[in-house]
Amino acid sequence: MTGQLISYIAPGAPATRQPAAGDEPFVRPEIGFTPKWYRDAIGIDFGERWHLDISYRLESLALMRAELDRRFPGAQIGMPRYRPDVTDALTGVHGACVIAGIYGLPILYRAEQWPVTTGTPLTEEQIATLEPPDLDNSPFFDNLLEHVDDIAAKLGCAAGYINWQGVLNNAHRIRGEELFTDMFTAPELCHHLFNCVCTTMIDATRRLRERQCVSGFDVSFFTVSNCLVNLVSPELYKEFLYPYDRRIAEAFGTLGVHNCAWTADPYLDAYADIPHVAYIDMGLESDLARARHLFPNARRAIMYRPTELADKPMSAIERDMERIAGEFGPCDIVAADIESGTPDERVLALIDICRNLSGIGALR
Template identity: 25%
Template structure:
């Protein structure tokens, strides 16, 4: 397998701050207007860029601080909710937290594909796009689109796992319908902005080619066999259609799926959730870019030396400066700036080492 990842620097590193951090430090609120009011979309994204530059500009953050960019989605957050809302779920917006999706607990395994793309949520999004494009002449960024099982859980709740046992063929068809919705939605974004997944992980902005990143947050709840039977075929198909192709696995056990991931002919990128065994994944995926995710919870309680040691250990397990990145996602207000600086400084030091 030839990796299609082309990063601008060795060992790219990035962070995503949680809404709680932004609310506490920058007084930014996350009501519905934050996501859908065209003027506020642009103003707040620029405010975020400036805040990042003031704290960590020397490490490459805040590069667009002097621009008013028509970002169609919250590219500084990890918040996937729009497709769930389009599919019929209720979404609750609050001041200091990300939008909360309420499981719809749908009665059956069926989806009305036409209804989704005429839903109030979709129309609301189109209105935003039209407002931004009429003023700025173009659109940028993207919207977190989640993943097949993530969306199935939003629609069916925990019942989807019973469905997988009792009605496997119907579930496969259901997943196919969800995948079709995702494909249509991401194609619309890609046509306008040329990206689909920066809002899933901001590290992707540092690559020369846009990565198509499938979120598999919920896969920690299924077996490797179930992944192979129900969901691996979609990853294989998408890896052939979208290059570079990647998987976002934020759970603590991505190594459980290593053998299955190795069956994807073109897995260019893998988000390795904290707790993931990097050495095992590298053994199975010698040519995949492994993005090492640090625990935002652990970073609060660790001292600077412990943070540094954790990063160095995991990067060395990956055993490749060109096929490794580091990030920490959903860092809340309890973290100190100094600890985030330690993250960046440690990666800077690793870049200078002649060998891992």
């Protein structure tokens, strides 16, 4: 492993991160499509069977790989750069709902979308007595570990990445919208919930990684998904969430920070205080030059909105990429969640723009 992480969107899976290979292009596109894109194209059902049946998932991965190679020849969309010698049959399992599943939340699996949690959020009284689940006696986690073992038995190596999300995302699934009020009215309750979730994230990750390591797939990093961070002020982030992001970074030694396409400016100073940040992404409206200054050793990435790729004039997209390369490069361009209405020609054009800019960047 190098010291950086890069974006990674396996076919049929939400975006996550993987170790960098060390020879990434100056402007590297990472392209990803929604489950509906694949269902519309080749009829894959992303319901519960996709997440639990290894043979079915391997069949669907082969179909998705063939469709990507047919429509985007030579682009290597969705291909792992770390350990490309082994088949990734794990990334995407249970979507972003693994921690929620460990806490007993019902998960709804859907034919053309990623899983979501359902059910009633926990009450204040339930949160007050909440404890991290006993992972030695967790049916959901036991099944996940058995699934990893089954992948290793079938393929020889359990390669891939579980999407553990971030403390805020997971806590929101458990507590619901009341979480944001709790920060003002019941701060100790908030910290109790965040501590429970953070403890589970670290413990579950370590246990699962041990199983993967035995099979020959050894990685040690964590990526936190702070998709909801713009719903809290920078002051609330520093008080309530920063301590847990830092705790995770110290536990694993390498951290990726995912912010979706939000403007990351209000949180950059706090993020810069977290050790071992090896990847950080943000929206195009962020102060890119300042972010590059604050994170010179991390792989940086722009989350380029799928609506912009679908609707913007290509000349405007090219100008966006030129600005990103100049102010933010070297970096990834993460074009995730592309829907089936987006013409393939636009995806190919974005890849070509990044390739051309990488040639220019290499001369700097």
